[in-house]
Amino acid sequence: KAKEKGKNRYAEYSPKMREGIVNVIAVESDLKRALKEKEFEAFFQPIVNLADGSLYGFEALARWVHPERGLVNPGEFIPVAEETGLIVELGRQILEDACSTLSHWRSTHQGAESLTMAVNISAKQFAEATLVAEVESILDRSGLPPGNLKLEITETVVMGDAMESTNRLNLLKSLGLMLSIDDFGTGYSSMSYLQKFPMDQLKIDLSFVRRMEKSPENIEIIRAIVNMAHSLRLRVVAEGIETERQRDLLYSLQCDYGQGYLYAKPLPRAEAELLLEKLK
Ligand code: C2E
Ligand code: MG
Ligand code: MG
Numbered sequence: 001k002a003k004e005k006g007k008n009r010y011a012e013y014s015p016k017m018r019e020g021i022v023n024v025i026a027v028e029s030d031l032k033r034a035l036k037e038k039e040f041e042a043f044f045q046p047i048v049n050l051a052d053g054s055l056y057g058f059e060a061l062a063r064w065v066h067p068e069r070g071l072v073n074p075g076e077f078i079p080v081a082e083e084t085g086l087i088v089e090l091g092r093q094i095l096e097d098a099c100s101t102l103s104h105w106r107s108t109h110q111g112a113e114s115l116t117m118a119v120n121i122s123a124k125q126f127a128e129a130t131l132v133a134e135v136e137s138i139l140d141r142s143g144l145p146p147g148n149l150k151l152e153i154t155e156t157v158v159m160g161d162a163m164e165s166t167n168r169l170n171l172l173k174s175l176g177l178m179l180s181i182d183d184f185g186t187g188y189s190s191m192s193y194l195q196k197f198p199m200d201q202l203k204i205d206l207s208f209v210r211r212m213e214k215s216p217e218n219i220e221i222i223r224a225i226v227n228m229a230h231s232l233r234l235r236v237v238a239e240g241i242e243t244e245r246q247r248d249l250l251y252s253l254q255c256d257y258g259q260g261y262l263y264a265k266p267l268p269r270a271e272a273e274l275l276l277e278k279l280k
């Protein structure tokens with residue numbers, strides 16, 4: 001029976017698999033070229049204080065400004081970049097872009113001094129022994145005070161080797177930056193790990209925000225996450241807020257910050273700058 005199953009699987013997957021491999025190779029060589037040509041740029045999505053809607057900071061999100069395809073979203077290139085290791089160079093370019101952009105804004109816009117910049121760090125990047133030195137040198141070069149930078153790391157990345165992860169996270173923290181757990185609730189979270197890791201914030205995945213209004217149980221899940229986070233002295237960010245009702249609910253659950261299309265989509269640098277004009 002197993003043999004039969006294996007046979008079927010082969011017949012079923014082979015063409016798709018080949019297509020997949022060909023696609024990965026095509027995207028990989030295009031990615032390499034694009035990294036050389038500096039075709040990636042950070043877009044900036046506002047993160048606000050839920051209490052009053054004031055601007056708290058931004059999340060930098062990678063976009064590929066492709067000469068033929070136009071704007072390409074991360075869903076189409078991050079997986080391949082991760083698989084091929086090119087994410088290390090891509091992540092470095094986005095981190096550099098994000099840090100130098102906020103550093104610049106701090107000098108040109110009154111009220112921008114305390115804004116935070118969140119940058120995503122992938123599994124491969126986190127595993128690189130050079131990560132800490134790299135982050136330190138990018139901070140130095142950009143002139144951004146470390147306290148204005150926040151690195152977002154998913155739970156799956158840090159749950160791997162807990163000892164090793166704790167060491168690396170402590171080294172990153174010693175630079176003076178903030179750490180946030182991204183997509184919380186989608187991986188294998190362990191509360192005891194959460195307590196051991198030197199985290200400052202926890203980000204509730206948008207899938208929870210989406211489900212929130214579907215049933216009272218889903219609201220209780222978010223309430224439990226927020227309470228647990230606060231008892232561990234972590235601030236809570238909710239991502240994917242699209243409606244006022246979601247915002248009101250999250251605020252009533254004591255969630256600290258929010259991000260989502262209700263406020264703004266990820267914006268190109270020039271458009272994000274328009275928001276800074278309103279700061280005082
Ligand atoms: P993420 O870090 O969880 O980022 C949040 C994603 O949710 C972004 O998708 C953002 O555009 C989207 N989003 C925010 N608010 C809403 C909303 O109200 N509704 C909906 N439907 N979506 C919303 P994006 O920009 O496509 O990025 C997807 C993922 O790609 C990110 O998820 C992150 O895991 C990864 N990524 C993006 N940029 C980078 C990067 O520079 N480095 C690394 N390592 N990963 C990145
Ligand atoms: Mg993120
Ligand atoms: Mg997230």
Ligand code: MG
Pocket residue numbers: 183205206239
């Ligand atoms: Mg997410």
